[in-house]
Amino acid sequence: MGVLTALLIVAASPLQALARSDQPAQVGTRQAETEAGAALSAARFENPAGDSKPTMLWFWNGTITEDLVDRQLADMRSEGLSEVVIFPDATSSLNPAFFTEGWFAMVGHALREAQRTGMKVWLYNDRSFPSGRAAGYVVNGGTIGDRVYEPHPELRAQSIARSELEASGPRSFDVRGRFPGLIPAALSVSDGRLKVDGGYVTLLGRGSDWTDYTFSFDAQPLQTASLGGRSYAQAGWVYRAQDTANGYMYLLGNYPHAGAAGGNLTKIIYKNGAYVSTRVMRLPFNVVSGRSYHVETRVEGDHVVTSIDGMVVDETTDATYAHGTIGFREATTQHESATFDNLRVTAPDGTTLHSQTFDSESALSDFATPAPADNVVAVAALPVRDGKPDLAGLVDLTDRFRAGTPWSVPEGDYQVEYYLHHARTDFGGDGYLNLFDEEAIRRYIQVVHDEYYRRFAWAFDAGVVRGLWDDEPRIATGYGAEPSWSDLVGRNLAHAGATPAQALAATFGDYGPAGSRLRGVLSNAASDALAQAYYKQQGDWARAHGTQIISNPLSDDRPPAWMLRETGDIHKDNQWIQVPGGDAISGRVAPGLRNLVPRYITSDGHQQGASRILHENLGAYGWGVTPQLARYVNGAMGVRGVNLTVLHAYWSNPDSVRYPPSLQPTNPWWNSMDGVVDWTGRVMELTRGQANAPTALLHPQTAAQAWQRTETGDALDNEFRTVTYAMEDAQVDFDILDEAYLNGDPAMNRQAVVSDRALTVGQQSYRVVVVPPAPTMSVKAVARLDELARAGGTVIAYGELPVHEADGQDEALRTALIRLFGTDPARPQPTDHRVGSGHAEFVSTTTDLRRALDGARAPAAQLQPASPDTRVLRVKHGPDQVFILMNEGTKAVDTTAAFPIMGTPEIWDPDDGSHRVATRFDATPGSQATSVPLHLEPTKALAVVFRGQPPAPHLVQSPFEASSVSTTDRDTLQATVIADRPGDFTLVGAEGPRRYTGSLHVEGSFAPIALDGPWRFRFDQPDAQWTERPLGSWTQVDRSYSGDATYEKNVSLSAQDLASGRRLILDLGSVRDVAHVAVNGTQAGRLMWEPYRLDVTDLLHVGENRIDVTVANTPANAHGAGQQSGLLGPVVLRPQQETTVQLN
CATH class of the missing domain: 2.60.120.560 (Exo-inulinase; domain 1)
Known part of the structure; x- marks a missing residue:
């Protein structure tokens, strides 16, 4: 695939804790949840705990037997995996069928085998995705074991449809008798x-x-x-x-x-x-x-x-x-x-x-189809003026409809609208439940959750079962304009002071600001009902049973208004869930693409104090997933706060894969999966600290509710993306903060409070809040932002200020915004307004937004030169401060990162788990920052750890990386550097306040030694013959081959090539996709992503040397994709010179 990321992690504490562990990796799974306040562990970084390594989504999609379960769990353990999600696939080939006695027997066997081998299991909470149907047992009834469930078709998913009639007056109108029934939307x-x-x-x-x-x-x-x-x-x-x-x-x-x-x-x-x-x-x-x-x-x-x-x-x-x-x-x-x-x-x-x-x-x-009169929620008559219905003149005919009494139509034309709820089977199937109905979800939990617990309480209690996985529940507004409905939605609407006739008329029509406010009221009532009925009941069940629920909403990568119609208010949903989760599916996260995933779930997890934040990665990415792409996706999610990765997927029947890739032994690079597992586990060890971002991006929830499905809502979404990406490109680490945390919304389990010059939500404190463009906002939220600024915080608004208040208090909103920003929201001008001990700033361009963020000290690192492709996250591990950086671009980055902390940086490398004191940095006393020069290859991951010690001997200025810097006496530093070009160079070193200078002269040739011309080549197939051919994709020989192939080449080296201090780096150029390298018959190493380079000096000798490269590709070719495969080159040996320099 294209280019992968570089990840850099920076942290800070006692140097003695850095010593490399000499203990061997423990056999089996180490379940080791990090302790709150614990320092970053070097031993755990080198050998990640089993629950830091990825979990595997295990689709059961064929015949399941005890032997198959044992073999496939062993396959996963062999590659370092120790957690799985048992996920039934929606196929008639599944045998035994879901929730039959045979099914429970196979699940029980899997749990016993997991317990025996130290593995952990998550159980999916339905027959297949989407969650929310209880396998049809609630709607259609059925028998599970000795329990008989009566059918409840009234608990199917419901939405509101509108049917219209015209009426003119003066005349009598039979409101009930004229009811036209249901016309499909x-x-x-x-x-x-x-x-x-x-x-x-x-x-x-x-x-x-x-x-x-x-x-x-x-x-x-x-x-x-x-x-x-x-x-x-x-x-x-x-x-x-x-x-x-x-x-x-x-x-x-x-x-x-x-x-x-x-x-x-x-x-x-x-x-x-x-x-x-x-x-x-x-x-x-x-x-x-x-x-x-x-x-x-x-x-x-x-x-x-x-x-x-x-x-x-x-x-x-x-x-x-x-x-x-x-x-x-x-x-x-x-x-x-x-x-x-x-x-x-x-x-x-x-x-x-x-x-x-x-x-x-x-x-x-x-x-039109007949519909029961009881299904009618409301009836409204709207006067038609100048050819358009007028919301202000709405007449509520609901009571007349229920009583069967006629309406005397005044003079003029009216549009009579009937709003009726009806069952929806088009987005979740015939048995899909009304997720907004508490009784429906109570029965759902009774069927699935309780049944699993009754049968496998021992596994829950022993921790073998981690919890239940909820996946992509669906709601009506994600599949058309009809709003979802339940009695609970109606009660919430009444509590908000609106009638169904008002809110539904506004939702189905376009009536400007007044209509948008009522549309927002209904949207909020529905979001509250979804959170209360579906998410809270599941979360409460998990808490009562000492276990966990994973959320994975249908929409976790959309901007505010778009996401609202597919998921409701995601922040209200996730507040009840133990493990907030999301997914990167269908290629949405890849080099060159931008979206919001996983910002919502990581923000919710941080604010709720969740110890784990989960992300399912690579689902439906296709057959061509490579370790490099897996590394990109896993790293990109980690640098935004994910600390539990789930890989998609291992299929029980690899011959029937609906959503590739298949990550299992049928995949040519499966034997290298442990490399992806270990690398990801090390990154997760680092991200498992406590988030420490000082900046929040306000989620404009009331505006999203009010203006969804309008051009104004579309513009809101686009601007939210713009602000998000601008902050990321400026290395600002931030959480998304729901407006409902600021406006006293009773559906939130907590409210943000101002303390110690910051806005505190749960465990998170934000001293900077960014307000994106939004036409509508609550005046209560503005008051809370004003309180933050007056206490010493910073509020930055970009683009435009709201002019509509969520409850219609437009003038109060205008007054509050002028007080906060010092400019009229109707005609805002750029300002930097002093407010109490802090300030509020309105900016009109993204350039000014970045300037304002710099002035507020919001970035986690200042990069020079700028690198908009570099992302940053900071977390805390006890006393240690950790910064995580990732190059998401397609080119290497050379920059100097200034971190807002003083200390000695240490280099940690997730590629191999190594860690050492950094040899190049500048921590000049009084600067309040430590600057570290960084070379971030698109495929390189690094960790740098600060531990609060005073600066050790190091280089402040050097064109080359140093392998070591030490003090020989009070006046002398000695540095060993790795040069890759000739010339004369000046090096500057430091120890505390003292500066040292030295000169370096490098001579000799550094021209690469090319291994060009034909190579011997052979597919790893029975009876395959060796041939000689130039490097290039093996699809030129066999377009459909997926597997291994070996390349051989001899190279002659002179004594000068291997002179004292000379190093030779084997650079394979382009490889598709995993290379195992041997030199003179000895294994040199495995290369899984760019750059495909390896130091092979110690395996070379003067004279003839043989280089063997065995390459594995992906299953894509065997499935007709025909991707480039093999050793593409060019291959060279790159000389380097190791030299010792004295600095005085």
Whole structure:
């Protein structure tokens, strides 16, 4: 893959604790949670604890046996892994099936084997992702062991739909009698065509008794469907449908189905929402987005004939369903959409059963379905003025609807809106629960969590089971504009002083600031209900049972308004969870890409005092994942505060992998997994300290709630990204701080308080708060920021100031902002306003934002020259201060980092666990900073540790790295440096306040010794022959080969090449992907990421020398990807000269 990161970690305390441990690594797993206040451990860094090394997501996706469990756990232990997540995959091949007695027997065996071998296990809390269905046992009922669960279909996921009527007065309007039923929100009419945006299955409102008929229409699939980071087009229709969960379904599209890519017809029989039969057919033409296709499906008895543009493409015989209506199907979760026109259903005798050309919105009433009156939450009438409904004149007709009394319509035109809740099966399946309903989640916990605990209490109590994993629960607003609903949402809304009619009218319409405020009230009520019903109940259960819940919300990488509709208020969710978690999936974290992951979960973890913050990495990244990419992703998450990495994934059946990669023995580089495991474990050891960032970025929650799904909300999101990236690029380490912590929101379990010149939230204290552009804010939050500034803190606002107050107190907000920033928010001018003992500053550009952050001493390191690709995190390990830096760019960085601490830096290297006193730095007394020159290769990880001791002998100025600096007498320092070029150089050293100077003369040739020309080459395959060929990708020989191959080359060296003090560094150039190097028959080392360089001096001799390089690639080639593989070169030996210099 591209270039990997460099990671630098800096910390500070007693030098004697730095001594290298001579104790061997312990056998088996060392469970060693760090103690609060403990100093950084050199021994744990060298040999990371088992719970610092990554956990493996273990998909059970086939037949599970005791032998398979034992073998696969042993595979993982062999590469240093000692924790797994048992994760059932959504496949009919899983045997034994989830929550059968056979399932519990296999889980029990896995737990016993884990206990026997010192491993730990997390259990996934559902049948498969998303969490929140209880494997269907709550909605559909069923039996688990001796427990019988009655069905509760009323606990399905619910959202609010809107149906409209027009009314004119003066006249009487029958509010209840005119109720039109439910019109699917996925449907709209545009340009004379029916537009279907998701919604899964939408059915005609009549025709349930139709038997034989011909269903014809024009379909236009649109390229909006997403899969694996690419887009596809698909148009679907259903016939003989009993309801939305039972019938026949056909899909016309260009998804990349094996053997049918480009154009295909998928035939499905579905029962109770599940596909019981699926067959994909290759069409004789490609399906093109935006092109119209005339489709005709004729069904007579058990015989079905389908034609497209007059060509018969399929004939099927099936008797599963004998009657039913027609409709359309577009998957919500894949964002599928299509348009349809000229719909016609005819009987065998030619009688028209139904026809529609979609010339107006009234055509949507064809798809209206009856709905119980009890489902109506509210009814509102809005006067229409100048062609637009007016929220200010809203008449609440809810009570009239319930009583069945008519409404006397005043003179004028009105838009009457009915808001009704209905079940949603399109984003989580037929059994998906209403996550906003406390009773639904209570029953969910009773089915899954309690059952696991009843059966395996011994494993929970013994610590073999770490806890339960919750994964990507889904809510309605993530799949369309319909808001989620439950009685709890309604109660929260009432407590906020709003009626459902007001809030729902504002949510479905665009009514400016007044409407946005009410939209925000409903959004907040729903977020509170989700946190209370779903997350708090699970967190409470875990606390009561002495265990943990991992959260992994669906959206943890989106900006505020976007994330809100997929996850609710993530900060309110995570406050109840023991282990905040997220994921880096589908290639979202990679060189050259920017996003917000994992800022939300790490911030929540820091503020809640969570000891572990988890991140699942590499899911659905594809077959081409390399150790270099794994290192990049794991490091990028670590430098933002993650301290528990979960690798995706090990599959019980490697022949059926739905979301590659497969990290297991079938992967060519599996035998090098221990290198990734150890490196990641060392980084996690460093990040397991207490976060120590002094800066917070305010999360504009009230603005996000008020302006979601509007252009204003989109602009809010873009600006939030801008501020986040600007702060990262300036090496500011920070947490995101929810506005709800500042405005007295009772749904938060704590509020931020000002003390000791800082804003304190839990264990975190922030002396600097950055306010991003936001049109709306609570005046209470501004008052809390004002209190911080007056106590001596700093508040920096960027871009614009809010002009709308969350509760409508706009003038009070304006007054508070003028008091704080000294400028009118309606026309803000850049200011640096002294406020009490501190100050508040408004800036209009990112350049001024960086200047203001520098002035507030917010950066964790000042870099000279600047390096915007370098990230920084600081944490504390007891008395030790730890700074973590990472180069996320594609080029090496040479810079000097000034850390706001005095001390002796020590170099720690996660590559091999070594640690030593730094030999180059400047800690001039009185400077209040220690400057360390850094060379950060994109693939190099370093740790530098300050321990509070006075500066040791070191070089202050040197063009070369020194392997050692020592004092020979009071007036002399001796430095051993590694030179890579000739010339005359001046070195400056220091010990305390004393300065020393010396001269260095380097001569001789440093020209690389090229190992060019042909190399001997052989694939590691039976009967493979040695050949000679130039270096380059082996795909030129075999494009589909995934595995190992060996390269051999002889090189002749002279006595001058190996003269005293000379070192030779083998530089392999480009390698894809892991290289094992041997020199003259002796193993020299393993190289897993750039730069592929190794000191081989001690294995070389004068005369002929043989270099052997064995390279392993990824499984991508075997799966058709054809990635570059092997030793690409160029290969050289790079001379260096080790020289001792006297400084006086």
